[in-house]
Amino acid sequence: MTTEDTATPSLRIVSLIASATEIVCALGRGDWLVGRSHECDYPPAVARLPALTAPKFKVEGSSGEIDRRVREIVRDGLSVYRVDADALSALSPDLIVTQDHCDVCAVSLRDVEEAVCRWTDRRVEILSLRPDCLADAYADIGRVARALAAEAQGVRLVGGMERRLQALAVQPARRRRPRVAFIEWVEPLMAGGNWMPELIEAAGGHNLFGAAGKPSRSMSWDELVAADPEVIVIAPCGFALERCLAELPLLQAKPGWSEIDAVLNARVFFADGNAYFNRPGPRLADSGEILAHVLHGEPDLPNHETVAWVRHPPKAAAGS
Numbered sequence: 001m002t003t004e005d006t007a008t009p010s011l012r013i014v015s016l017i018a019s020a021t022e023i024v025c026a027l028g029r030g031d032w033l034v035g036r037s038h039e040c041d042y043p044p045a046v047a048r049l050p051a052l053t054a055p056k057f058k059v060e061g062s063s064g065e066i067d068r069r070v071r072e073i074v075r076d077g078l079s080v081y082r083v084d085a086d087a088l089s090a091l092s093p094d095l096i097v098t099q100d101h102c103d104v105c106a107v108s109l110r111d112v113e114e115a116v117c118r119w120t121d122r123r124v125e126i127l128s129l130r131p132d133c134l135a136d137a138y139a140d141i142g143r144v145a146r147a148l149a150a151e152a153q154g155v156r157l158v159g160g161m162e163r164r165l166q167a168l169a170v171q172p173a174r175r176r177r178p179r180v181a182f183i184e185w186v187e188p189l190m191a192g193g194n195w196m197p198e199l200i201e202a203a204g205g206h207n208l209f210g211a212a213g214k215p216s217r218s219m220s221w222d223e224l225v226a227a228d229p230e231v232i233v234i235a236p237c238g239f240a241l242e243r244c245l246a247e248l249p250l251l252q253a254k255p256g257w258s259e260i261d262a263v264l265n266a267r268v269f270f271a272d273g274n275a276y277f278n279r280p281g282p283r284l285a286d287s288g289e290i291l292a293h294v295l296h297g298e299p300d301l302p303n304h305e306t307v308a309w310v311r312h313p314p315k316a317a318a319g320s
Contacts, residue, residue: 008149012093012095013095013096014033014036014052015036015037016052016107018040018042019279021042022283023144023281024097024144026157027148028153033046034049036049037053038051042283053082053084054082056081063236064187064188067185067187081107081111089119095125096126098128100128109126129144132195132214133194134165134198134284137195137280138161142154142155168288168289168292168298179205179208181233182200182235187250189220192209192210192235193213193217194214194215194216196216196277199287199288203289203294203295208227209223224260225256228260229261230262231267231268231295232260232269234251235271237278240275244273245310248312266311269294272308276290289301289302290304
């Protein structure tokens with residue numbers, strides 16, 4: 001701990017979005033956290049903190065069933081998540097970090113404002129993050145760092161992420177760019193947008209669907225088959241690796257699946273979309289490195305295989 005850190009008065013922080021929890025901890029302020037969302041699970045030590053949010057529906061079943069439940073709630077003008085306002089108040093936070101990027105991915109700014117609107121005995125700062133691309137994710141890290149009097153740590157964190165992603169472009173094994181389809185949701189089919197196209201390009205791939213800085217978009221099955229991607233990465237938002245693999249039968253049942261280039265050549269990859277690709281925090285750099293390994297087999301990069309991603313079918317069984 002530096003002299004500057006020692007002189008900095010601590011804050012009571014509640015993070016209601018998993019990426020912000022990772023940012024706070026990466027900035028060296030994890031011990032300031034007093035509460036979290038139900039989705040905040042990294043680093044593992046945050047599990048000791050009280051969870052202040054919960055979904056209003058059962059997050060189980062197929063991706064299609066989950067999508068229908070969410071759409072019903074949103075259609076009725078309701079929030080997808082609930083905030084425990086009493087527990088939040090009891091923690092007396094100085095700063096609450098939330099988001100207004102996606103109302104179906106995490107607790108929204110509106111949810112938080114409604115929870116604290118009746119507080120009259122104290123002042124609380126609400127910091128809302130809205131990352132639409134890599135530059136926004138870096139800027140959000142800077143905003144959190146300023147709020148925590150950790151500007152120097154923020155600069156180092158962002159600089160390290162940028163250097164790691166820039167280094168991917170000069171990996172010696174880099175050759176041609178394979179055509180990549182990144183699937184963020186299976187039923188209905190959605191292509192990854194926002195920062196995902198940037199990560200794919202940085203990792204040495206040619207992104208087929210979704211636009212940088214734009215929301216993830218719906219796509220038809222016929223679009224995917226017609227594009228005939230050489231690599232398919234399936235990382236549904238909010239799904240850990242094991243849950244992601246449960247979507248395989250839905251894909252295999254689709255017409256034309258077995259004729260896609262990526263399927264024929266065993267270049268279909270399932271990945272942990274919850275911890276990595278769809279969480280705009282420090283591990284976006286890890287996500288880029290994972291993609292580089294998946295696309296090009298970079299031997300000098302950590303690949304996180306079996307933990308963050310798996311090939312289907314496994315490489316040893318591809319020709320059997």
